[in-house]
Amino acid sequence: MRHTVKQLADLAGVSPRTLHYYDEIGLLKPSSVGENGYRYYGEDTALRLQQILFYRELDVSLSEIRTILDTPRFDAQLALQSHRSALQARVERLNGLIETIDRTIEHMRGEREMSAGEMFVGFDEETQRRYEEEASRLWGEKHVKESRRRWDGYLKEKQGAILAEGGAVYRDLVAHLDDDPASAPVQQAIARWHQNLRYFYEPTPEVLHGLGQAYSQHPQFRATFTRMHPDLPDFLTAAIEHYCRNLASAA
Amino acid sequence: MRHTVKQLADLAGVSPRTLHYYDEIGLLKPSSVGENGYRYYGEDTALRLQQILFYRELDVSLSEIRTILDTPRFDAQLALQSHRSALQARVERLNGLIETIDRTIEHMRGEREMSAGEMFVGFDEETQRRYEEEASRLWGEKHVKESRRRWDGYLKEKQGAILAEGGAVYRDLVAHLDDDPASAPVQQAIARWHQNLRYFYEPTPEVLHGLGQAYSQHPQFRATFTRMHPDLPDFLTAAIEHYCRNLASAA
DNA sequence: CATAGACTATCACGCGGCGTCAGAGTCAAG
DNA sequence: CTTGACTCTGACGCCGCGTGATAGTCTATG
Structure with missing residues (x-):
């Protein structure tokens, strides 16, 4: 060839x-x-x-x-598996958009009420959560259902606050990029991150640790965090790794 | 609000x-x-x-x-229906990519042979056909299964030739944009287009006519053909409309 | 009332990822 | 040899914003 x-x-x-x-x-x-x-x-x-x-x-x-x-450790087959799950997540997102369409049509027929926020469900709103679901899927699928059940239980306004807090954590970490990942302000921010995650599901230490690694290795995570700051992915991984070690030694 | x-x-x-x-x-x-x-x-x-x-x-x-x-005739609800079917087509495309991933993994494990063309199935290769399937779906869904059955029956090389001929028809039409849509060279090109379609399914005159209209009105068609030439969508519609009238008067 | 922080506006440079075109060389078929 | 389709490099420009600067506006708090 x-x-x-x-x-x-x-x-x-x-x-x-x-x-x-x-x-x-x-x-x-x-x-x-x-x-x-x-x-x-x-x-x-x-x-x-x-x-x-x-x-x-x-x-x-x-x-x-x-x-x-x-990267010397690039594994093509593993990457394909990763693409596969990312594409499946994309499929789910598109199905979410299709649901938004159905609801919008009902709204236009006068059959249902619809807020401005609801019109945009599926476009970008839950991107972060979806990435994290995907990462969890790499280590265990039980979290997915749990995550959705918890999320659907929250009021709309509460959902907005949860997402905003998640974003604030990352902005906070960007502000501390010159600090040691093990320092108190950074570890406090990671604790907030941990709490934020718990709105979606109860992460095991294994999942926490795996997420921490995924943030710098998984392409979509890496791209997302690099957009915030070029050094953030690796910084996040180091900070979460330290946080998990603390969790383990406290247990 | x-x-x-x-x-x-x-x-x-x-x-x-x-x-x-x-x-x-x-x-x-x-x-x-x-x-x-x-x-x-x-x-x-x-x-x-x-x-x-x-x-x-x-x-x-x-x-x-x-x-x-x-456009004064823009109908938001109709557009949403159109988005819906386009998104569903996108879902199918993504599922096609997922299949490509599975086959690539098998190839890398030595479990199957794979040509270079096969590696890229789902990225862009059948875009035109998928659009046309989608348009057909607007007027009747029986064509979808027929189309897939026919397509799967062709050898890979034959598929390549069919797609190339489809592309050649549009390039030919672009070269005749200064002609009358009813002129003989244009109508011959539309006849080739008709024949090309028949590789996928047997289009009724209604479908042909509807496709002709969709080429200038349906957003994805319009975008595709506008990329070839800004005047092509409307030219196509006029030429196909004339071709359909000839079919009707010959019958 | 003053202040601070978050918002608003306009302006303008620059980026990523190519599309397009020009000019010149290469290849293969008639 | 000619022709048409390919190849190359070089370079301009486009789309859709991201980013930053400067200055005005709004709202809550002391």
Whole structure:
């Protein structure tokens, strides 16, 4: 298997310009370059492009994708499993949007009341929670039902406050990025984070620890936190790791 | 219900800057502007923003969204139905990607062979066909199963040729945009388009006519064809309409 | 009443990820 | 050899905002 630019582009449904660009930024180097200057791609690069397209499908930036794919410990099969669960979460989100549509139509027919907030359910509101559900799914699925049951039990206003508090915790941590992850203000913020999580489900120490690791390793988490600050993912992981050690030694 | 910029932005999960920008480009004007210069949004604008977000979710450009929402015949409820079916098509696409993941994992375990083209199934390859399935769904669902059954029966190489021919038809039509839609070269291209459709299902004259109209009215079709050429959607509709009249008078 | 913090506004630069085009070289078929 | 489709590099520009600056407005508190 050996493809020129157009051949691979046609197969993948991208443009030749895209492949040029990806070469230029070091994201997808061709398998070889002929004496004529032409790029040639083999199965290794086709597989890498597939990974790129999956990450792109999940709205991960190209520089992030490059970082992920270039880590020595990158495991392609594990990444595919991760994509799979992320895509399933996306499917659920879309189904949530479809429900919003149904409710909006009922509203327009005068069959039901609808607040402005309710109109936008499914677009972005529960993104963070959905990511965390997904991470939990990596370690155990019982949390999903529990999480939904708890969430649905809260009043709308309470839900807004919970989400706002979650966001405030991360902003607080960004403000303490120069501190030691083990310092008291940081650990207090992590305790608030822990409490915030408990609105969704009762996290075991294992889940807490796994979440902490996922925040820097899982592509969507990493992308989300990097957008807040480039150093936040690793900082979060270190701080949560310390917090979990404290939980373990206190028990 | 009356919201300031931040209030509506928070509800909708967008940024105030986005709302400023949408005002600036005439996409979403506030319901009113106070003496202090502040923008205020009511339920009318919240509903419009919801529509915008649905179209954005479906990757429609903002200028296209504006065109659609500003047409005098815009029917919000009908549009929501349209979004619904588009989102369901998106769900199916994501499920297709999930299948690709499963097959890729099997390939990596050595359990199955996989071509480079197969790696990219679900990303973009069948976009056109999926749109057309969706349009058919608007007029009758029996075509969906028939379409899938036919498609699955073709060899991979044949599938590639069918899709390429579909693309060639549209490129041919773009080259004849200065011609009369009723002219012989254009009508011949539409006949090829008709034949191409028949690889998927046997379209009734009603479906053909409806597809012709959908090409300029249905947001995703319109966006797709506008990307090929700004005048193509309306040209297609006019050419197909003429072709259908010829079919009817020949019968 | 004064202050502080959170909000509002406009303005403007810049970014990511390409699309598009130009000019020149390469390849394969007739 | 010619032609058309491909290849390359280079470069401008677009879309949809994010970000930051500056200044005005609003609301709660002391």
